[in-house]
Amino acid sequence: MAAKPLTMSRREDRDGRLLVAPTMAVVLAFAVLPFLAVVLFAFLDVRLVDIPRLYLDELVFTTDNLATVWGSPRFWSAATTTVTYAAASSAGAILVGLAVALALRHPFPGRGLIRALVLVPYILPVVAATTIWKTLLNPGYGLVNAVGTEWLGWAEPIAFLTTTSRDVGPFEIPVALTTVIAFEVWKTFPLAFLFITARLQVVPGDIEEAAQIDGAGKTRVFWHLLLPQLAGVMALLAVLRFLWSFQNFNDIYLLTGGAGGTEVLAVRVYSELVVRANIGTASATGLIMTGMLLVVVAVYAWMIKREKA
Amino acid sequence: MRSTEDRILGVLRWAVITVAVVVTAGPLLYGFLLSLRPFQSVLTEPLDLLPSPGEITFDAYPTAMAEYGLGGNMWNSLQVALATAALAIVLSVLGAYAAVRLRFFGRDVVNVVFLGVYLLPGIVLAVPLFVLLSRIGLTGSLAGLVFVYVAQTVPVALYMLRTYLVAVPSSVEEAAMIDGCGRLAVIRRVVLPMALPGVAATALYVFMIAWNEYLFALLFLVADRDRWTVSLGIAQLTEFSVPTTVLMAGSIAITVPVVAGFFLAQRLLVTGLTSGAEKG
Numbered sequence: 001m002a003a004k005p006l007t008m009s010r011r012e013d014r015d016g017r018l019l020v021a022p023t024m025a026v027v028l029a030f031a032v033l034p035f036l037a038v039v040l041f042a043f044l045d046v047r048l049v050d051i052p053r054l055y056l057d058e059l060v061f062t063t064d065n066l067a068t069v070w071g072s073p074r075f076w077s078a079a080t081t082t083v084t085y086a087a088a089s090s091a092g093a094i095l096v097g098l099a100v101a102l103a104l105r106h107p108f109p110g111r112g113l114i115r116a117l118v119l120v121p122y123i124l125p126v127v128a129a130t131t132i133w134k135t136l137l138n139p140g141y142g143l144v145n146a147v148g149t150e151w152l153g154w155a156e157p158i159a160f161l162t163t164t165s166r167d168v169g170p171f172e173i174p175v176a177l178t179t180v181i182a183f184e185v186w187k188t189f190p191l192a193f194l195f196i197t198a199r200l201q202v203v204p205g206d207i208e209e210a211a212q213i214d215g216a217g218k219t220r221v222f223w224h225l226l227l228p229q230l231a232g233v234m235a236l237l238a239v240l241r242f243l244w245s246f247q248n249f250n251d252i253y254l255l256t257g258g259a260g261g262t263e264v265l266a267v268r269v270y271s272e273l274v275v276r277a278n279i280g281t282a283s284a285t286g287l288i289m290t291g292m293l294l295v296v297v298a299v300y301a302w303m304i305k306r307e308k309a
Numbered sequence: 310m311r312s313t314e315d316r317i318l319g320v321l322r323w324a325v326i327t328v329a330v331v332v333t334a335g336p337l338l339y340g341f342l343l344s345l346r347p348f349q350s351v352l353t354e355p356l357d358l359l360p361s362p363g364e365i366t367f368d369a370y371p372t373a374m375a376e377y378g379l380g381g382n383m384w385n386s387l388q389v390a391l392a393t394a395a396l397a398i399v400l401s402v403l404g405a406y407a408a409v410r411l412r413f414f415g416r417d418v419v420n421v422v423f424l425g426v427y428l429l430p431g432i433v434l435a436v437p438l439f440v441l442l443s444r445i446g447l448t449g450s451l452a453g454l455v456f457v458y459v460a461q462t463v464p465v466a467l468y469m470l471r472t473y474l475v476a477v478p479s480s481v482e483e484a485a486m487i488d489g490c491g492r493l494a495v496i497r498r499v500v501l502p503m504a505l506p507g508v509a510a511t512a513l514y515v516f517m518i519a520w521n522e523y524l525f526a527l528l529f530l531v532a533d534r535d536r537w538t539v540s541l542g543i544a545q546l547t548e549f550s551v552p553t554t555v556l557m558a559g560s561i562a563i564t565v566p567v568v569a570g571f572f573l574a575q576r577l578l579v580t581g582l583t584s585g586a587e588k589g
Contacts, residue, residue, distance in 0.1 A: 009412070015492045016413025023404040023463055024419065030438065030460030031426040037437035051444055103325040114326065116572075117334045123571045124337065125521040127540040128560035132340040135553050143339060146355035186332065217314045247430030250523045254544060266432040273436055274528070286433035297428065 038290075041283035042066060048277040065284035075268065075285065079292070081177065082246055082264040089184035090241035094234055096185055097192025102222075105200055115197075122190035130254035133183060137161060164261040176260030180252050184245055192237050199233045200226075239300045243293060265289045337564065344369050344557035351554060369558035377551065379559050381535070382542035386520055386563075389451050389538060393458040393519035394512045397466045400459065402508065405470035406496050410479065423464035431461065431524055439528050450529075451536060457525050462515045469514065473507025474500060513574040517567050539563050 006014065043061045069075050100118060104111060121129065136142050137160040145157035158166075163175040203226065211221050249266035252258065258267040265285065272282035339358070343351060345367065346360045374380035407413065408420070442453050477500055485499045501508065526541040537545065543559045 012411045013413045016407040016411035017415065019403040019407035019411070019492075020413075020419055023400040023467065024422075026400065026456065026460050027422065027426055027463060030457050031429065031434060032422065034434045034437035034441065035429060037441065038433055041437060041440070048440075048443075051440055099325050100329050103322045103329070114330055118329055119571075120333050120337055120568075123517065123567055125540060125560075125563050125567055127521075127523055127543050128340070128564045129336070131543060131547060131556050131560045132336045134547065135343065135557065136336060136339060138553075141352050141355045141553070143355060143358070150356060190333075217312065218318055219314060243428060247432060249432045254523070266430065269432050269436065273439065279436065279440060282436050286430070286436055289430060290433055293428065293430065 038283045038286055041279050042287045044280055046279045048273075048279060051279075065280040066288070069281055069284045069288060074263075075265075075288075078263050078265050078268045081262065082266075085177065085181055085184070085248075085252075085262075085264055086242045086245040088181045089188070089245045090238055092181065092185035093189040093241055094192045094237050096189040097194075097196055097237075098230070098234070100189070100193050101196040101200060104197070118193060119190045121187045124187075126187075126250045127254065129187060130183075130251065134161065134255065137179070161256045162260045174261055176256055176262050180255055180262050183255060184248070184251055187251065188241060188245070192241070195233050195237055196230060199230055203229050239296065243296060246293060246296070247289070337561075340557045341561050344554055344561050346554060348552040348554045369552075369554040370562065373555045373558040373562065377542075377546055377555060377559075378534070378537075379539055379542050379546075379562065382537045382539040383562070385451060385536060386538040386540070389454055389458070390516045390519040392451075392455045393462065394516040396455065396459045397462045397515045398508060398512050401463050401466035401470050401511070402496065402501065404463070404467045405474050406500060408467065409471055409474045410482070423467065426460070427464045435524060435528055438525070442529060454525060454529055454538075457529075458519045458522060462518050465518075466511050466515050469511045470504070470507060473504045473511075476507075477503045510574045513570045517570055520563070520567060 040059075042065055043063065044059055045062050045064060104115060104118075136144050139145050139157035139159045142157075144160070145154075148154040149157055158175065160179045161176055165172050166175050167173075208221055208225055211225055212218075216224070247266055248264070249270060252262050252264055253267055253270065256262045258264070258271065266289075269282050269285045269289065272278050272285055276282075342358055342360060345365050347364055347366055347368075350357070350360075350364055374383075404419075408416065438457060481503070482495050482499050485495050490498065521540060522538070523540045523544060526538045527544070530536045530538065530541060531545075539559070540563065543556060543563065546556060546559070
């Protein structure tokens with residue numbers, strides 16, 4: 001018996017699923033399945049050495065990993081560091097991006113080239129960026145310390161990447177943490193710059209002109225006309241940058257290895273996995289970390305919804 | 310007449326521009342200048358940024374490539390990045406076409422899954438992937454790395470391609486289908502050529518991500534020096550007392566393809582998409 005010819009919409013349905021299937025397969029196998037495995041591992045007592053002898057029917061479940069991680073002061077200190085790092089670096093990146101976008105808003109000869117140059121930190125391979133900055137900040141032969149001791153009158157070179165804290169006048173500055181935050185601002189402000197520039201280009205010019213004719217200075221125009229229009233894109237950027245900085249591993253691991261008070265959650269997951277070879281606690285740490293990210297996403301989604309309602 | 314406010318803002322504007330250019334382009338230039346100087350002179354005269362004419366040397370580059378093995382590492386990176394870009398593009402062209410043109414059961418679920426993957430921390434996925442790959446013996450293999458990179462980049466690639474494919478007028482496709490083209494033939498002969506600049510830009514973007522990647526390379530390949538990618542290679546070299554001039558040469562060498570690709574993509578992106586494809 002010959003198969004009935006498919007209707008147009010049935011064929012569309014079949015084609016659509018077939019076309020998405022290969023992508024779905026890779027994503028399921030290398031992202032969704034691993035995430036389910038994290039949830040599983042977080043409730044198992046497993047170490048790396050156990051892996052060759054790990055069989056599904058012999059699993060013993062436990063909440064010890066989560067309890068260990070939850071009760072560990074080191075975890076909470078890493079969580080605090082992570083939140084500080086993510087909040088400060090996303091706020092910094094957005095403010096710097098805003099300043100540069102405003103400065104480059106009106107055309108002048110050479111603006112195209114400067115716009116391209118400003119994007120350099122964002123496209124630079126992270127390993128190249130950290131290697132160059134480690135050299136710049138080197139206490140022995142780095143440019144920053146050479147300038148500081150020769151010209152700025154520093155008593156001694158500063159080990160930017162290993163010093164936990166340092167008294168500057170009445171303040172205690174967390175040197176290494178500030179340095180990795182500054183690096184993150186440097187590396188990610190170009191993205192904020194691009195987003196804000198794109199938004200500035202569609203700001204209608206006539207209201208601004210009218211305000212200026214009425215005698216409003218540029219500062220007032222910025223606070224009352226531009227900023228309200230940029231608020232949406234800046235809020236979106238704040239959330240995205242926070243989510244990305246919160247999970248950042250590369251930059252901090254490559255710059256400090258987590259030393260000098262810069263141990264963030266991502267570095268903790270790595271050291272539980274590789275140094276302590278404890279899959280259970282590494283997964284538990286990762287799971288709690290993901291939970292914290294979900295809270296941020298949920299709060300943002302709720303705010304968007306409330307605004308629309 | 311310009312007000313005081315305008316004058317202050319004008320000065321501030323140029324101050325911001327100057328600082329921005331020095332801080333963003335400066336470090337790369339510093340790395341490049343350092344890579345041209347002998348290591349001894351860097352140690353003794355850290356403030357001499359411009360190499361004196363007599364001391365310019367390109368020795369650091371062959372030393373980095375041959376003696377420290379970064380040349381071989383670059384070859385590994387090139388293979389991984391090309392394979393990732395090719396696979397991710399094939400998958401995401403099919404997926405993006407379906408997402409733009411076809412109504413099918415489960416489309417919303419697919420979107421949610423992709424968004425989730427995009428937001429999941431890489432370090433969290435790294436734990437089970439490390440375990441899984443060592444269980445099936447794929448650690449130390451570049452193929453395993455390629456699959457992980459594809460899974461990480463395909464959601465973004467698909468999202469990027471969607472915006473380009475929307476711009477392809479569906480009437481051209483319908484005409485091709487009436488002429489007897491099947492779905493795959495329509496994608497290959499009509500959609501792909503018309504969206505080519507977008508496809509190329511997306512491919513470059515994926516290539517850059519794979520070329521720059523560090524975490525998964527570190528986890529999967531660290532034990533096997535012959536398979537190191539170049540990012541891993543340079544990062545490992547910083548752990549030993551390798552002259553900084555060699556490290557700078559390596560850093561500049563891995564940056565060149567990325568910067569070249571970026572400027573290429575910028576030009577591709579502005580090329581007109583579909584103008585003139587449809588007769589009015």
